[in-house]
Amino acid sequence: MFKFISVISSILLSLFSLHIQAAELSVDVIDMAGLPVENAVVYAEPDIKVALPQTAAIIEQRGKQFNPLVSVIQTGADVTFPNFDSVRHHVYSFSPAKTFELKLYSGVPTSPIKFDKAGTVVLGCNIHDTMVAFIQVVDTPYFTKSNKLGKAVLRDLPNGGYTLKVWHYALAKEKEVVEKKLLVKESQPVVMQFSLKPFIIPARK
Numbered sequence: 471m472f473k474f475i476s477v478i479s480s481i482l483l484s485l486f487s488l489h490i491q492a493a494e495l496s497v498d499v500i501d502m503a504g505l506p507v508e509n510a511v512v513y514a515e516p517d518i519k520v521a522l523p524q525t526a527a528i529i530e531q532r533g534k535q536f537n538p539l540v541s542v543i544q545t546g547a548d549v550t551f552p553n554f555d556s557v558r559h560h561v562y563s564f565s566p567a568k569t570f571e572l573k574l575y576s577g578v579p580t581s582p583i584k585f586d587k588a589g590t591v592v593l594g595c596n597i598h599d600t601m602v603a604f605i606q607v608v609d610t611p612y613f614t615k616s617n618k619l620g621k622a623v624l625r626d627l628p629n630g631g632y633t634l635k636v637w638h639y640a641l642a643k644e645k646e647v648v649e650k651k652l653l654v655k656e657s658q659p660v661v662m663q664f665s666l667k668p669f670i671i672p673a674r675k
């Protein structure tokens with residue numbers, strides 16, 4: 471009988487351990503005046519590395535603009551750059567995280583570009599100076615962007631230690647991210663505040 475009970479309890483234990491505790495971080499991204507910051511990249515790097523598949527991303531060119539303005543991808547992810555304009559574009563980056571160019575083309579380039587190093591990649595077009603976009607390449611599958619209200623929600627974070635990071639193209643200190651160490655045990659709100667520098671993005675539709 472005791473043996474039977476212990477078998478049952480070990481089965482139950484293993485069932486429970488299969489169910490990993492996960493939580494949600496609701497992040498409010500604000501500037502020094504307390505105003506919401508849109509298009510901030512918010513990501514949580516777990517202390518213990520996790521391997522989750524990277525998802526591919528698409529950055530379109532429409533009306534001589536990149537869309538979206540800000541992308542966040544996991545290190546190793548592929549990005550395609552379809553051109554929906556009738557004019558040709560010449561997409562390039564000089565950023566150390568990824569230097570590349572897609573020479574003057576229309577339509578969809580035959581192969582995507584792989585971003586295999588974490589960091590910030592600034593995109594431009596050789597033909598149209600006003601075209602600009604940003605890719606933040608991050609070493610974690612847990613990432614998102616803040617909306618117009620400065621809200622960003624990271625879901626399904628397994629419990630544990632994290633470094634929560636925020637990057638924005640107008641961060642006062644370039645090449646820096648704002649970060650905070652966190653122990654995730656349950657869903658919780660977090661406020662991330664930082665100063666921005668004046669930064670003019672060419673007019674967008």
Ligand SMILES: [Cu+2]
Nearest residue numbers: 559595597598
């Ligand atoms: Cu162009």
